[in-house]
Amino acid sequence: MDDHPGGDDVLLQTAGKDASEEFDDVGHSKSAIEQLKDFYVGECSEVLEKKLESVTDAKPAAKDPPTSTNGAGFYSKILQFLVPLMLLGVAVALRKYSKKTADAKY
Numbered sequence: 461m462d463d464h465p466g467g468d469d470v471l472l473q474t475a476g477k478d479a480s481e482e483f484d485d486v487g488h489s490k491s492a493i494e495q496l497k498d499f500y501v502g503e504c505s506e507v508l509e510k511k512l513e514s515v516t517d518a519k520p521a522a523k524d525p526p527t528s529t530n531g532a533g534f535y536s537k538i539l540q541f542l543v544p545l546m547l548l549g550v551a552v553a554l555r556k557y558s559k560k561t562a563d564a565k566y
């Protein structure tokens with residue numbers, strides 16, 4: 461990147477995308493085109509391009525499911541509610557039982 465005569469900022473602007481159009485627009489010399497033999501990474505598929513766009517965009521991807529409704533997150537939320545409720549039930553039952561046995565003594 462440091463060795464690119466056009467600077468690294470132009471390369472960073474197209475990083476992760478198909479930069480063919482930008483490369484052609486500059487009107488790179490024959491020797492620059494020949495250097496593609498060493499630096500050409502490959503064809504960028506449309507799917508990969510879209511994915512990378514969604515990552516670089518500030519807005520979150522709409523297809524990501526909300527964390528609260530998936531798998532472990534959902535069950536831990538239910539447990540967070542049920543465990544204190546069960547403890548409360550046990551405490552009330554113990555209190556009733558101990559009161560009953562105390563009454564029976566006298």
Ligand code: HEM
Pocket residue numbers: 464465466467470471473474479482483486487488489490491492493495496499500
């Ligand atoms: C592996 C890919 C690339 C190689 C090997 C390469 C190579 C070169 C070389 C050798 C030059 C010097 C001028 C010339 O000989 O044409 C140059 C200039 C330049 N390159 Fe690239 N380049 C690549 C990709 C890109 C891309 C993707 C962009 C734009 C997004 C870009 C933008 C520029 C610009 C703006 C200049 C300066 C042109 C000028 O001052 O007239 N290059 N590049």
